[in-house]
Structures are given as C-alpha cells and as structure tokens.
Amino acid sequence: MKELLMGNEAIALGALAAGVQVVSGYPGTPSSEVLETIAKRNPGHVHVEWSVNEKAGAEVAAGAAYTGARAMVTMKQMGLNVASDPVMCVNYIGVKGGLVVYVADDPGPISSQTEQDTRHFGKYARIPVFDCDSPAQAFQAVQDAFSFSEKHETPVILRSTTRVCHACEDVEIPDSFPGKASAAFEKDPKWVIFPGLSYQNKKKIVRREGEFSAEFSEYAGNTLEGNGPAGIACGGISYAYVKEAIRGLEEHFTVLKVATPYPFPSQLARRFMKQCEKVLVFEELDPYIEDALIYEKGIADEGESFPPVLGKRSGTVPAAGELSAVTVSEIIEKETSVPASIIVPKPEGRPDLPVRPPVLCAGCPHRGSFYAVKQAVQKALKSAAKAGDSAPFTQAVFHGDIGCYTLGNAAPLNMVDTCLCMGAGITMAQGMNHADQTSLNFAFAGDSTFFASGITGAVNAVYNQADMILCILDNSTTAMTGHQPHPGMGVTMMGKRVEPVDIMKVLEGIGVPWIRECDPLDLEGTVSTVTEAIHESGVRAIIFRSPCIALFKPKELCVADLEKCVGCGRCIREIGCPAISPVSPEPGNDGGAPSRRKVRIDPALCTGCGLCAQICPAECIRKEAR
C-alpha cells in the first residue's frame, strides 16, 4: 500500500515493521513526529512514552533492549547532549535486542540552538551511524539499523535532518506489522559497567571498527552512481540536492552516497576517489565525509594516488547553514566544466516586504505573564526612586528557556535577556546572583521544561541559597513542539489517565519557602503577586497558570470600538499582540504613523484573552461572546 508519509512517519512505520516493542523519547523539532506516529499506529503491544527528558528516555530504551526486545529512543540533536551519559555508556555494554537511538539534526539551524552534527557524535562515541536522505530510504534505513544492532549486539544511531524529517513522499508500506516477540532478561555480569570490563570492551569496540567499515562498503544503502570524471561525495538530504542539480547532466559525474557515516565505508570511498579527477563534497553541518576522504588520502599506500578533495575545509562549500540544489549547482559550475543547470531569477525593485519573525500567538497566556512581570519591575523601580530610597536592585535580568517563552524576546515585550539551553535559566540566574548582587534575577521555565531539567536547578537554588524569582509558565502542555503530554498533565502516550505530578507540591517538597500561583490573564492580580515576590528574598516561585490557547476553541473575542478608540497605540506598543493592527488609512490619506492610528482586532485570531482591554486607557475594548 502506498501512503504519503513524512520522513518521521516513515521512520516510525519502519520501526514498527522491524518489530520494535518499546519506544521512548522527548519532544524536540524536528524529531517529535516519530514517537507520535508510533502512538497513533500502535498495533497494541508497543509501549510508547514521552519520557521526562532524553536521558530518561535513553535509559528506558536501553533497559528494554537488555531483555532482547527491540527498542528505540527519539530526540533532536540538543537532546542527544542530555542523553549522552547513558548513550556513551551503553555502547561499552552492548545490547541483546536491537537498540536504535534516533537523532534528528537541524541544519540552519531552523529550530535549535546549535548546528551540531550527530555523525561526529557517533564517531566520538564509536557507535555505528545510519543516515537518512528521503522518507522512503529512511523507512528502509531504520529496519537495516535494527538488524545491524541486533546482529552485532551494539546500539546504533539513526540520524536524520529537518528536510528529511519533515518532507513527505509516497512510500510503499506493509499492510500489517509483526506482533509481540518474547523478551526475558538473563542475569550476567556483562550488564554491569566496571572499569575492568570497560577496558576489555573498549578493545573490542576499536577492533570492530574495521570489520564494520568493510561490511558497510558492501551495504546496499551506500551507493556509487555514474562514471563521469567529476566526483561528488554526499550524504543525507544533500544527495537529493545533488540529484536535482545534475539532472540531465549525469554523464559528467560519479556520485558517492554515504548512508553509513560511521564506521566510514573506506573501501568504497577509495574505489570512488580513484575513478575521479576531482572530488566535490556536499554535506550539511560538519565536513564529516570530507574529512573521512582526506584521511583516506593521508593513509594512501605508496603508488596510490587520489584526486583533490574540495568542500567546507577548502572554502568551496558554505561552512554553516542549509545547502540547496541551487548552491550545489552554482558550486558545480564554478569548480567543473559543467554549466549550472538552475538559473535563479532576481526580481528587482520589489516594494517593502513583510518582516515577520515568529511571535507569541494572539491570546497566549505567556504574553500576560511577561507583561505583568515587566510592569511589576518598572513599578518597584519607580516607587523606590520616588521615595528617595536607594532601590534594592538596579535592574531586573530575565533568563529565558527553550520553548514558546523564547518568543518573549520579541519587541515590544523584550523580556528575554539570556537564553542558553533547556532548564538553564533557573541555574544561570543563580550564578548571576552570586556574582552580581545589584541585579534581580527572574528565571522563566515552562511546565514541560520544569520537569525535563528545571527541577534539579530548583533544588540547587534552595540548597545553595540563591536569591531569585522562579517563574513557571504553566500552560498545561508542551506547546512549541506540537502539544505533547508531560507528567503534569495526567495523561500518557498510551492514552492512560494517571495522577498528574503537581508542580506546586514538587516545589514545596524541594523546600522553596515562598510559592504563589496566579492567572496571567488577570493583569492586576498578577502584577500584585509579582510585586510581593520582588519584596521577598531567597528563592521565590510563581506559577503562572493558564492553558495554551491552541488547546481550546475560544468562546469569546475582543472588539475595539472605533468611536471610543483614541488612537493612542498603547495596546500595540505595550503587548504586541498579532491580532491587533492599526486600521488602514482612508484613500488619499497616509493615516499618520501606524502606531498612532485607531486599531482593529482580527476576529479570526483573537481568543478573547482580554489583556488589551485591561491596558486600554480609553476603555474602548470590550469582550463579546463568539
């Protein structure tokens, strides 16, 4: 049966076809749809869970694989950093059932903090890596990865990138998937990691590198196409760009596709290089294949000669960002005698185009939380100045987190001063507080990120006596990555209702001395709670509780009365809601500055949160039932 599948969906169905029994993971773009698809297409016997974070997920999957069951853990490249402790170690122990660590890299980066390359992580950890270049190929690759893992009793990394994860293709899939296989853990000292055992196993891991490399040189996924004089080496989505760029010009090229970057298929690569006059390497992220080819050249036998290798190291291919068929085509024209196949039009004299960075959705409760904190801080600084006191702090610093709250960075809120990695805001606020007592530190975290990696930071703050305000923006979901459930929500990926883990009780249990809860859509009440917190000392925590607007159909909407609107622009200037825009000027009148025009609220976007109504000085905005 043919089905239009996203790369991530194809990987999920490939894993089901391979008989996977346990799938764990933590959401992160561009990886999340794998686990969601497993849950959606679960034949019934597969345990599937969103784990609390990637480390937990990797350990769950490893435990399952020790029993002989096939297991997979899914994450994005940032998550591999979190999971690297168990992933590095499990390679020294090995597995019984196939264990696939699925990691989605994000060239660009489009939705990530770094452009790290998981192929290098695999090489560093000495874990075999399979790469994906299209949904149909990924469907096969995940099955090959499971077979390889089980045959050699080793964990395997399956790597993909955004343009494969989120591309769709018509893929042939089986009508049904295998049922539950038996699995039973057998006790053996080999499952206990000890320095002596690690020494012995390290020798095996190094020894097998050459054997795997030889096996991969024969692997059907690694291919050599054509016999033209110009060599092109590529892997992953770059293979698709190369095919697009040389369409109709194939006779000039020999193309090497590397689908198993580690251990590198050296014999195949040498065969490829020997038949080329020159080699161009097209790959995103790191110059991984390029370095591997240069290494092969470096260890050439006497009398063996290899052509020049050009790529990122030589400055021929851009060092960062995504590649495209156009870039590949342009580089081919520059470096070979083959003309570019793709001509890009250059539209001239276009009028001003929209500048549209991502923003918090209309009605997002985070907007109310950020705005209330901003107001409370400004009030505290103002009243201290008025009273002639020396203010207890000279500025407030706002530490962000990874998720929708990152969008609090955008104008006009400007409420993110630092942002590093998941959960980091809570602990960075402490470090800043210990070094600089003139600033008041606020750390923002989401409900899901609090569970993922915020709890340890909160314990650290209480134990090490930090002075900070922890703001948990609890919208009852993992919103940015597509609304996955988490421990605070009372529902699992198996569809079971469970007792939710209560953030308030967690904070109490940790020993946070001052905890309050508020509704961020009630501006006055929230400002007053934050003001109270500002005047306390030690660790203070505020839970801003209001559900993500994407989870509900709005019942109300706000309407601006144009008779009453004075065109002061305060609503636009203060909160920057995408539903509010200046009304278009009458023909023949430029209408003045957009920020001084009367406003219109887009009924399609407005959710009736009412934040704008609470700040309008002319009281021109009213709520109406939908």
Place this chain on the structure above:
Amino acid sequence: MTNAQENNNMIRSCLLCGVGGQGTVLASRIIAAAAMNRGLSARTAETIGMAQRGGSVVSHVRIGHSIASPTIPKGRADVLLGFEPGETAACLDYLKPGGTVIVCKREITPVTAALGLSGYRGESCLEYMLAHTEKCYIIDGDSICEACGSPKVLNVAAAGALCACGEMDLDPEDFREALRQRLKPALLDMNLLAFSLGMEAVQTQE
C-alpha cells in the same frame, strides 16, 4: 531543448507561501494526495516548528515522476500559491520565467509593521506582482470564507484556484477525492464548496 529541461518537464512544482496558522500544510497534503490519486508520485516539504507561530511559512509540493529534491529550487516553481500578498512577493525568486501566481489579497499586518518598525503594504505587493509576472490571479479569499461560513477554508479555496489554473495538470475530481479521504465528514460539504468557489475565482479571470 536540453536534457535537463526535458527532465524537469516531467515534474510540476507549486510553492505555497503564507503565514503560520493559515493552513498551508494541509493544502500541500491535499495537492499531493490529488496527484497520488492520479497515479503520480508526490513530494512535499514545509516549515514546521518555531516559525509556525505567526512567522513566514512555505510549503513545497512537487508531483510527477522521479522527483529528486522535496524542496523546489529557486526558479523552478510552476506556480506560486500565495495566502498573503507580501509573503508571495517575497517568494518570487522561486517562480520560473513565465510561471503563474495565485494570491489571496488580504494583507496580514506583521507585529513589526504595527509597531512601525518596518514598512509593508499588501497592496503595493499585489500591484508589483500584477506588473511583473505573466499570469497573476488575485483571489478574494475573505469573501469565499464568508460564503462558506469559516475562515479555516482559505487553504482549500486556494487548492481550488490552483486546480483551475491548470498548471499542475490535475483534475478537480482528484482533489475532491483527496478532500473526501482527508477531511472529517462533518467538514466535507463546506470544503467542497470552498474548493468550487476557489476554482471559480480563477475561471472568471481567464
């Protein structure tokens, strides 16, 4: 005609451009499904994640045989299917010489423009596209949505317009079948109406 050109004629490419939340992803799936109903191969690629939050989004749809790249190279889109004037004008470098533009006329004012941090007027972009492209259909998406009773049918109306322009070489029945396959029965009639009104919007401009 060179080999390269001949091969590319086997593939039809449409770039959907809009703002996060306008439903471009579903539209791209429906076009792909319509092509598959015709026995063709299909590839799509789109922006998912942070940019969806009110940011600029594009969906690439390619149908035909032996498609290599899921993304359309610049200069190789047969059609730009625009959900917003400025977002469409921003993607003009994807359009092949002589290609077709279909664009919904209502501007969505970005927060940056509302704040006066950037200048942008949808109308100027529409005028530019009318003057600088060979075939440009302007669609009144709002009135179609009003006639259907939901702002959510803009994407299906756009698919209707795309079908009617003929560039993708697909039959309306392929699309209607795709809608029946992909939509909840309760939403089907409304969307079939939106599809027909989208088709009409182009046909009346022929």
